[in-house]
Amino acid sequence: MSGILDGKKIVVMGAANRRSIAWGCVKAIKKQGAQVILTYQNDRIKKMLSRIDDDDPKIECDVAEDANIKKAFDEIHDQFGNIDGVVHAIAYADKKTLTSGLHSVERKGYNLAQDISAYSFIAVSRYASQIMNPGGSIATLTYMGSTRAIPNYNMMGVAKAALESSVRYLAAELGKAKDIRVNAISAGAIRTLSVTGIKHHKQLLDMSKARTVDGKSVTIDEVGNAMSFILSDLASGVTGDTIFVDKGVHLIA
């Protein structure tokens, strides 16, 4: 079957289980003809991932250290050659930081959330771009809590604002230097492992669902399909953008 990603090699970072947005991306990207290389945070996640995927190659990459990211992309290059795209679907904040209001967030928690959720995208873009073919595409996942004060999203909203700004600067730099596009998909709220760390996450999910145009939450498959487009040559004119895939939640006041 021919697809819009035929012949491309795409690295997907952040699949942990069947509910992960990254997993929706893996399924959609493969359906469109690409070869997928997965990265996982640690042995625990590798075990979880292996339960749902036993055929795609998997490389360890804890993004907390630049050396790990460099090593992972070196390994990917050694084993698979140049790549054509990366999906960065990674975020983290510790429980205390996530559950206290922003005014109570301490320096350590702030730095950790920014480090894993925003800085890691810069480092990933650096090392990925070194082994990426011209015309390649790098994309991350964000949420509209970056521009609106969503109840209980707090620190993660601040990190997502930095992430979206990074998308614009990286798009300007890497477009010019290497013909690589950089974008973000702003997904609607979906019940995943990460979301359960947010205080009163059920309210967040219910509120989001109630505000979609058809009363149904967006799915990881719908996000994956939009991601396939962003990674494909059909999106050659799209860069530095944050594209909403939330079934219209961002429209409703």
Ligand code: NAD
């Ligand atoms: P998830 O829990 O399935 O995925 C989060 C992933 O981040 C996990 O695979 C985890 O291993 C990885 N991760 C955390 N720390 C890491 C580290 N140090 N090194 C490497 N990997 C690390 O949850 P998800 O909701 O699929 O999250 C994926 C992305 O989508 C995140 O950026 C999240 O903020 C974003 N997002 C989620 C929603 C939602 O409602 N679920 C909405 C918009 C955006």
